Amino acid sequence: MGELSAIETVRAADKVIHDVGAKWMLDQETWEHGKRNGFDNPFAHYFAGRCGVLGDVDADVVYAALGWFAPGVVRAMWEEGVAIAGPKEAARRYALACADWGRAHVPDDPRLCELAERVVDAAEASGLPLFAGWRAHPLPEDGPARLTHVLHVLRELRGGLHLVGTTAVGLAPLEAVLAVNPPERAQFLGWQGEFPDCGHLRPRWEEAEEITDRLSAAVYERALSPAERAEFADLVVKTGKAVLG
Template sequence: MPDLTAAETVRAADEIVHDIGSKWMLDPAVSEHGRELGYANPFAFYFAGRGGVLGDVDGGVVWAALGFFEAGVVRAMWDEGVAVAGAREAARRYAKAFRAWGEEHLPDDPRLCELAERVANAADGAGLPLFCGWRAEPLPERGPGRLVQVLQVLRELRGGQHLVATTAVGLSPLEAILIHEGEGKARFCGWQGDFPDCSDRKPLRAEAEEITDRLSAAVYEKALSPSERAEFAELVKKAGSAVLG
């Protein structure tokens, strides 16, 4: 396979990593696992589980790290979720649920896991609290459960970089959602009421995406050689085909 530049690796891999994470986050099987672990409300499980790596913090801190959800929704779901067993335990139970999903849906690919871990470990975590929190969580020894957790770490890396970039260009999270995904996604993220017309701010969203790509590419440049980047992208594509079809 031909070597890849870091920028080419971003285009080949990052969206697939994001979509694999979205697949398990929205899978009813993960919510059902959450109910078995004590979380009757799947949204409370999501917010407490994903944000639980931040520790015993106020819901406003979790909102700041997640970025793209309406603040009141984050606070309410966080408080409900951490009331079950605390923040760090919520993260552990959330990881247990998505690792079980990974065991059923992802291939056992030690090489992809190795390369993905090198990417995660090469990243500078400044300004990326969710990424750092998930990177610090213990990993299973081996298997698809380890791989899905490492891919979750990479998803938080890209997500955190994009939140930084969006803020840097002067877009609010709501504006970024409306420009890129529309009102339906905004309401899914908890925003209500009449939405502003953001069409004149589309160039800022494009600028934020470009900055995000540049930040992501810098990590690939540091972590992997050109041939390893090509291998990583190919293995991510195979994992995506197994999960996404």
């Protein structure tokens, strides 16, 4: 068995984990699951479900935890979603959607789940409210559902660390989006109006990405041995190929 450094593990695994999470959250099946549970608007389901682990908070708190999204969209979708179910129940229903999607699409891999849970447990949650909320949420018992849930928690870990990184280098959420994306991405995230040219901020974004990688690597360093990191990365890639094609 080979070995990987912590930073090599970040580069091998983190993007795959992000993409698997994006796949289930944006899948039509997830939207239909939400509709069966009272959410006719898939975006109200997304915001209330994903962020319901924060509890009964104002939309400004949700915006602060999420980053990237325009505050007006966060407020509208959060308030619509929690009016349907309340934050705790919305999160519970969202977790059920994650579990059901995992049972349908994610192969059972007890070893990957074991290693991933160790990474989750090793993370320091300071400054990472969505990660902390999802880590505290009850885990499903059955294999594919549990693995999908744990990968979702790891995705929230990386996302929270990146928000820490962009804040550390002085990038506001819209600047962070526009530094490396076309205006259409900002529009997708709910921003409106004339967008500034933020291309000159790309070096700051790259610095934030380096900070994110370093913080993520520190978690892998604490959680897994070099051989376990190689095993973890290999299993993540295999799961990614099965889920993403």
